[in-house]
Amino acid sequence: MLISFDWLKQLIHTDKTAEEVGALLTGAGLEVEAIHTFDQVQGGLEGIVLGEVLTCERHPDADKLSLTTVDIGNGTPSQIVCGAPNVAAGQRVVVATVNSTLYPTGGEPFKIKKSKIRGQVSEGMICAEDEIGIGTSHAGIMVLDTDLPNGTPAAEFFGLGSDKVFEIGLTPNRADAASHYGVARDLQALTDAAATLPNVDDFKVDTTSKSITVEVENTEACPRYAGVTITGLKVGPSPEWLQKRLRAIDLSPINNIVDITNYVLHELGQPLHAFDADKIRGGKIIVKTLPEGSVLKTLDGVERKLKATDLMICDAEGPMAIGGVFGGEDSGVSEETTSIFIESAYFSPDWIRRTGMAHGLKTDASFRFERGTDPNMVITALKRAALLVQEIAGGEVSSEIVDVYPTQIKNTEIELNIERTHTLIGQHIDVERIKSILTSLGIEVTKETETDLTLSVPPFKVDVTREADVVEEILRIYGFNNIEMDENLATTFLAKFATPYAEDVTDTIMNYITANGFNEIITNSITNSNYYKPAGEAEVESLVKVLNYNSEDLDVLRKSMVFSGLEVLRRNINRRQRDLKLVELGKVYEQIDGDYKESRKLALYMVGNATAESWKQPSMKTAFHDLASVVQNVLHKLNAGEFEVQNLEQNSYMRQGISYQKNGTEIARLGLLDAAVCRFMEVKEQVWYAELNWDYLLKKYKNKLVAEELPKFPEVRRDLSLVLDRNVTFDQVKLIALRTERKLLQSVNVFDVYEGDKIEAGKKAYALSFTLLDKQQTLTDKVIDSTMNRLMQQFEKQLGAFIRK
Template structure:
């Protein structure tokens, strides 16, 4: 729900800024989710003030220019060169000071700077209405008739002070707060300031020219129904003040009649509906249900089949409106409407909720009715709307105010015991303070004794039914922060950095890999010396031989998991299982200067195809279905995500083991190497198909694990994508592009991705082309073209300067 700060200020006098009001409302249970500044015109006329032309004479070098001195409330008069034909000494004018950014009615915004015009200094600008976005005229400067002092902000003169949109995450139980008046009631209780209700004292019936009979056949669905007619009005555009109020809460103005009903709905929380009186057949309004399946065309032009449980507003012949939900197309107000029947009702929440869900219709009216509105508000809201319509649309009240309310809703009586108030709140609040808080919330206190009292809850507080509810009202206004913690209060200590459990993490990794189609293996730690001889240059230390080996093939402890996995693969391939994905948690062993080392590792192997033969692939072992480097890289990335490792550096993988691949580093220390195993190594185990292998330093991976989960608010503002085509030397890697991009743009860059790579005859030798997408997003505002272009220009300059990129534009 969106609330206007300036609108709220009309109902309860506010001296606090919007941020403070937001904190107060959140403390009362109306959680403020955001506060956004709303400007009537772009820029809000910041730096634009009222000035007075002190002197004016012709420019000696230009016939159409004048040299003026202007008192703009600064320390000294300003020298301003003006080209307007109507500028004269003694005028009150609009002055844009140096540094002000103007948003003209047409064209791009521009900033006022000190300048020399035909040799004369100019320290500002005297403005025409189109130059500050208030109109389209450029015939001359604006000449004001005002006694406001020089230097007064222009927004004060024009009544264009900035508003603030306060968005409240309204919980379903707080139907009473679904309006500016409802929010003002809470502020009244906390700030102890009166609510300034709009006056309806001027309401009167002008004549009896348009009489419409009203009957309610279903009083269960419509316990109270009120209405009146207005004749001789003119449907037109709403005045600026009304349009500004609606836009401040995210509504688009439509016409003065509809805008008034929306205004009163959001001001008082009472939905209204205006019918074109000339479309009310027979001059009758009947509140009833109709036959199941009756067709009805709503305002959006959609024909709907009505339910027998839909409460309808009908005329003598047909339905006109789905009560409390949506109007009908035939009876709606149009530009030709001159007479209306204005409805203000109290509908049963269950009836409206059932109909709204049945037709999947959610409107401002149904939002309020289905949660529960104030049965005592319809008449006041009707008078308020009638006075506004007479003011801005003309016309006269042409019938008596009809009020059908056969069974008035009484205040709810809730017995309260002081001992329960003290027990649930945790402290004893002074009894007079309890009374003050409740009565400030319109909950009267009666039958007071030493033990308790009876709370008389007004019917608009649909959420206050029990003793605990009343006590909650006392606490939220008294303030949770004002309830001190007991000296004896204690709690168990929960460490923010619990000790990492290696077994649990290993289990989670196993689950992750198994969920992606991998099988876990367990192999012998003994291996053949010939394997180590083949990769001797890559091994960090000497072998650990057995003193009494059982065979020459199993005479040393393994220094790498690679060959254990390759032997497992070849065993299965020889048994016609060619599409394999396996992993192993194992230890490797080495020695140096008579010191022996045992280190845990995690190995992952992939070979064959990504999926088995099936009719979807035509039963063919197509090349595009073969496992690739990127399939393994995706699995590694999932592992890093599981361990909440956000960034890594990279370097080419060890060429002694990998034909190609990468080693990922964290804090300059290797974490995992992955890539295609050299064909000479697979040949050692007599394996004739390519194998992709990843080797994790498991001990280091455990050390990097961050058990804390971090959350951030999902941005309300959209992402923007921009693409670049970069021609680079073949030695430049994507990691270099990514690292440079994030260093260049730390605030707005959210993600980047290479979506195409090209090397071929259209590029010179030693060059390649990367097509890169950049995702930009500002968490605080919607990005405009100026900011986006500046950001992309910085990135392009960095790529050209640091990487020697040629950018295709």
């Protein structure tokens, strides 16, 4: 949620800086994640000032250039070469000083430097309006009519001061703070300043010439519905101040009517909707549900099949909007609109949430209705919008306010025990301080005894329904940091239980991996379904969808660890961190024939150089075996034993890779990620990736240390040179060797590979070493030769190998 500081200060006076206010709000539970600077024009006209042309002469070496001296308020006139035909002595002008940056309209930004133009020094630039980005004219320099002193920032002259914008991580329970006024209410409690609502006392009904009747059939879904008609207005662009307010919170202006409804929503937290009054058939609005399968074409041009549980705003002939969620295309405001009906309502959060989930629609209005709005703000917001419409678009109020509110939503009564409050907080707080905090938050104390307070909690405090909630409100305003630590700390004690096996193994393995230079990451298991679309419809259909997602970018549970890791790599690479080794242990999810599968994967990513550049050695690019060695060591630590190696299919997001198989189950896969996948994720580097089947490995294998006595008899090494087909892998050779000799053969290693013109085309030569050991006796030449002969026979038989003597 974005909150404009300038806008906030219109609702509550404060002398504090944006940073100080941000710290206060964060301490009170409205976490300010960032504070951004918003400039009406790019760059905020920084370094651009007002000046006065003192002298103006023709440039000695250029007929179309003028040589001027300009007072920019720093005590020393600046010499500036100017090419504008209208420059003259005595003018007040806009000057871009040396080292300032210009952001011209429709052009690329450029920095002003002290330079020589045709042999004359130029210390700045006298500007036209398009050159500083506030207009499009380039007919000549701007000549100003002002009494402001030279050196005054141009932003001050043009009224283009910057704004600070709070980015607040709003938690779901704080629906009351989902607006500028809601934040102002918290600030009121924190600073003792008074938050004030916009004045709506000037609202009046001009005529009753265009009254719209309202009928609410479903009062459970719509407890309150109000509206008013305005005629004779003109739809057009919003004034600059309104557009500035919306742009500051990252909203694009549309037209004055729509902008006003958005403005009031973000100011007061009450969603509004404007209908073209001339398109309301029968002059009647009916709030009801429609039969399953009814159709409405919404503002985005999509025809939506309605659910029987969707609350609809209808006229006498059919649906006009999905209540609280999305407007209809046919009844919306257009450039031809001259009369509007403004809707302001309180909808049941349960109904709106259900509809939003069913249609996958998330709007600013539904965001607030789903969490709960203030039924007492309905009429105030309606009057506020009507007054703004008259101020900006003209027109007159042409009906009485219709307010269908059959059963009033009452305040919640809560008993607060003072002693229990002190116990929960852990500190004694004066009762008067407690009452002051509650009153500042809009909670009324209706009755007081020595032991208890009876409270009346207004409905905008949707999360305050019990005593513990009230204590939380008191504590967050009182300040968590103000709770003192007792001199004699005491706590209950739980005996330490043995660490569960799975956690112990996981810690051991993660410690090993991080000790080898990997950085552990933790990413969101909710991700973007668009990542999987290039892989085909079947891949998308197997995703586990999030029904109540808040963002189009976070709508499914991840099926693979690949994309969440690539997001981290992209962010780091874009910040010039190009040599990366990352590891993550996380969950993946899949839907198979209606059943949901959840499993854990250990993912490793390697990018850039495997070794850093130093005086001892040059840097070396990461290669397959850098990753494979880590994976194999992890499997060794888990006592996974020997495993088969198979080539991976192309649909595994890898351009080339292998799979480690054990008893028909894949225990790991590793290789080079497909370049197309990396480009799709905007990662330009080559990415080596491995994924281990963690749940299976923990279940089947253990990382217990196995100790045995040192052998009493010496081991023996024998070497062989095999000429094989190029597609035969070392793992195939190794597997055949270990199956052929299970007792004596301890290890097989390849120490040289040759492919060249000295052997037959399509072939390669492996130089292999075999380590033999008999733990019971010394090996004899006869046994060794017999063993090696059997190995050579199997290589010839199963692989067609040629043994080089």
